[in-house]
Amino acid sequence: xxxxxxxxxALRLQEGESSSLNCSYTVSGLRGLFWYRQDPGKGPxxxxxxxxxxxxxxxERLKATLTKKESFLHITxxxxxxxxxxxxxxQEWHSGNTPLVFGKGTRLSVIA
Amino acid sequence: DAGVTQSPTHLIKTRGxxxxxxxxxxxxxxxxxxxxxxxxxxxQFIFQYYEEEERQRGNFPDRFSGHQFPNYSSELNxxxxxxxxxxxxxxxxxxxxxxxIQYFGAGTRLSVL
Numbered sequence: 001x002x003x004x005x006x007x008x009x010a011l012r013l014q015e016g017e018s019s020s021l022n023c024s025y026t027v028s029g030l031r032g033l034f035w036y037r038q039d040p041g042k043g044p045x046x047x048x049x050x051x052x053x054x055x056x057x058x059x060e061r062l063k064a065t066l067t068k069k070e071s072f073l074h075i076t077x078x079x080x081x082x083x084x085x086x087x088x089x090x091q092e093w094h095s096g097n098t099p100l101v102f103g104k105g106t107r108l109s110v111i112a
Numbered sequence: 113d114a115g116v117t118q119s120p121t122h123l124i125k126t127r128g129x130x131x132x133x134x135x136x137x138x139x140x141x142x143x144x145x146x147x148x149x150x151x152x153x154x155x156q157f158i159f160q161y162y163e164e165e166e167r168q169r170g171n172f173p174d175r176f177s178g179h180q181f182p183n184y185s186s187e188l189n190x191x192x193x194x195x196x197x198x199x200x201x202x203x204x205x206x207x208x209x210x211x212x213i214q215y216f217g218a219g220t221r222l223s224v225l
Contacts, residue, residue, distance in 0.1 A: 089154075
């Protein structure tokens, strides 16, 4: 049973065309939900972490939101340099540092 | 401030060989986690080290083993390599505190022929 499902698998946008990526999750107790950006052949780069439903975080053209079942990554007026794979991961409550469970990612292409 | 560093960046091995990958955590971090990422997939958790002990392990066989040194750096060892072990191996470091954010290195690309 998948704990983290991301949609769509791939998204192609024109420069300036805003859109949203979805991450739905099923965990018994959410400690945190994380968004990462990954460029081809590189490691994931940390973007945001959200801890409770209703929380929102923003960074430049990106805004992440969280509900009890899903998270959205909103991209406003994207630029070609925003092209990357965006990964969502969840962490369950446990003593100590529990591992991240990742989705398969959304491959975003922004065309000039 | 150096981030998470991994070596080597690329590695080519043949089936049955053994490999060792290395990771230095971000300054101030005491926990190292290893992930395997196949092409087109999200990273999958292998194991995590804290205070030089393996604390948690994902669904990987005993051929995958590791070590953490007193300076918090870590090694991942894979024995009896299989073609299916070809992947990007990622190291992530974190501080065993409340925020628990994991920062990743650039990874080691392992190709098994």
